[in-house]
Amino acid sequence: MLAGISSFLATMYIIIVNPSILSQAGMPFDAVLTATVLLSFFCSLMMGLYAKNPIVVAPGMGMNAFFTFTAVKGMGISYQVALGAVFWAGVFFLILSIFNLRTYIVKAIPKPLRFAISAGIGLFISLIGFENAHFIIANPVTLVSIASFHNPIIITFLIGLLLTAILIVRDVKGAIIIGIVITTLLAIPIGRIWGDASAINFGQKTLVNWNGLIAAPDFSLIFQLDIIHSFKFALFPIIFAFVFTDMFDSLSTFVGLAEAAYLYDENGEPRNIKQSLLTDAVATLLAGILGTSPGTAYIESAVGIEQGGRRGLTAITAGILFLPFMFLSPLLSVIPAIATAPALIVVGVFMMKPITKINWAKMDDAIPAFLALVLIPFSYSITQGIIWGFLSWTIIKVFAGKPKEVSPALWVIDGFAVLSLIIS
Numbered sequence: 001m002l003a004g005i006s007s008f009l010a011t012m013y014i015i016i017v018n019p020s021i022l023s024q025a026g027m028p029f030d031a032v033l034t035a036t037v038l039l040s041f042f043c044s045l046m047m048g049l050y051a052k053n054p055i056v057v058a059p060g061m062g063m064n065a066f067f068t069f070t071a072v073k074g075m076g077i078s079y080q081v082a083l084g085a086v087f088w089a090g091v092f093f094l095i096l097s098i099f100n101l102r103t104y105i106v107k108a109i110p111k112p113l114r115f116a117i118s119a120g121i122g123l124f125i126s127l128i129g130f131e132n133a134h135f136i137i138a139n140p141v142t143l144v145s146i147a148s149f150h151n152p153i154i155i156t157f158l159i160g161l162l163l164t165a166i167l168i169v170r171d172v173k174g175a176i177i178i179g180i181v182i183t184t185l186l187a188i189p190i191g192r193i194w195g196d197a198s199a200i201n202f203g204q205k206t207l208v209n210w211n212g213l214i215a216a217p218d219f220s221l222i223f224q225l226d227i228i229h230s231f232k233f234a235l236f237p238i239i240f241a242f243v244f245t246d247m248f249d250s251l252s253t254f255v256g257l258a259e260a261a262y263l264y265d266e267n268g269e270p271r272n273i274k275q276s277l278l279t280d281a282v283a284t285l286l287a288g289i290l291g292t293s294p295g296t297a298y299i300e301s302a303v304g305i306e307q308g309g310r311r312g313l314t315a316i317t318a319g320i321l322f323l324p325f326m327f328l329s330p331l332l333s334v335i336p337a338i339a340t341a342p343a344l345i346v347v348g349v350f351m352m353k354p355i356t357k358i359n360w361a362k363m364d365d366a367i368p369a370f371l372a373l374v375l376i377p378f379s380y381s382i383t384q385g386i387i388w389g390f391l392s393w394t395i396i397k398v399f400a401g402k403p404k405e406v407s408p409a410l411w412v413i414d415g416f417a418v419l420s421l422i423i424s
Helices: 002-011 013-025 029-051 063-075 079-098 102-108 111-132 152-169 175-187 233-261 273-290 299-306 312-327 337-351 353-357 363-378 382-399 408-423
Strands: 057-059 136-139 143-146 295-297
Touching (some): 013 057, 013 175, 029 312, 079 233, 079 273, 111 136, 111 382, 175 337, 233 382, 273 295, 337 353, 363 382, 382 408
16 A cells, blocks of 8 residues: 555656646547546555556657647547547457467567657657747747746746655655646745746736636546547548557566566566556547547656555555545635646656667667657657558668568558558
8 A cells, every 4th residue: 555655646647747738639628637537546456456566557658749739739639539549549458458469569579669658758748848838939030949048937837846855866756746746836936926927828928827726627528539530541641640659658667667576477578567558558548538638658657666665555545545636626716737747758758768778879770769769759640650660661771781680571561651641
């Protein structure tokens, strides 16, 4: 139970960060918060009771960014259609998990590309954090530039970022959520004592505004998904990207946590891996129904594992701790974007770890990996980074005289990638 509390403290930032990202897709903040809490509660319970693993499940970072900035804003679809795409991704992921087809897909994707995509999503999330804090702004000459430091909003954000980083370096439990709270407190004087937030806060001079403490949960997003219009060929790249990213994110999480805690079965495989992946698939399917981006296993569960969590009770405890926050949406809506921005940036740091596993001296690996890595943030699209990573890998390997390094399944994936470019 102590381990479950530790895991919850390490992952509870998603209660605030997920609504702050998805609300930019036009979804009600309070309703997304309710959906986030419900998904985290039900699926963490399933992970503990069914898969018997000490792993917290919640809406995934990266997936929420993909949902908002690639699916809704990038492709111009409604969030209801995007929720439908999440649902269908969950259905496909569930089928792949039940019939064990995920093994073939995993083998089809070269490891350097997996590592690069993970790191690229980390860069993308960090870019969103800097943008939400208005630290990085548009510039007609150089495309982007850094904002002026003669701004209390920027100064407050930087203090919050450095403070959060110091807490993490000092290995303080719940460092991210502590950083969010302190940054929020530091932002209270903005618009009251110094500065003016009108330009970035919808005309309101103050950045932090009290809306109350407790309110009834907002269930308005439940069953708002558009199942019919989301199951179209033009949206298959979005569905595939949800499945692909969710699958490899969850697989890498399970393998990493198993390695850290020696959670292996008698065959040397991560313990109850099929049950864990089924839980992850249900989390994606249920996310579409409840009204949030796909759920996934959280690498931050390592905090609870380090505390001694080895069994399902750890995940059950963490899941139950999410529930009270369903009634605190007015309190949590107080938190401004500059307070959650440091959390996004440090999560990006965490996601950069796999980049060290790429052999940068091997150019036929390095170039496709680099394209996937940089095109995700540069194109503001996870899908584009994935597509050009796959296509460049195939072309370079073939002309380098190494066609055997392109699996038959990857050729099929390349076909879908080309089709997605044609129809987009």
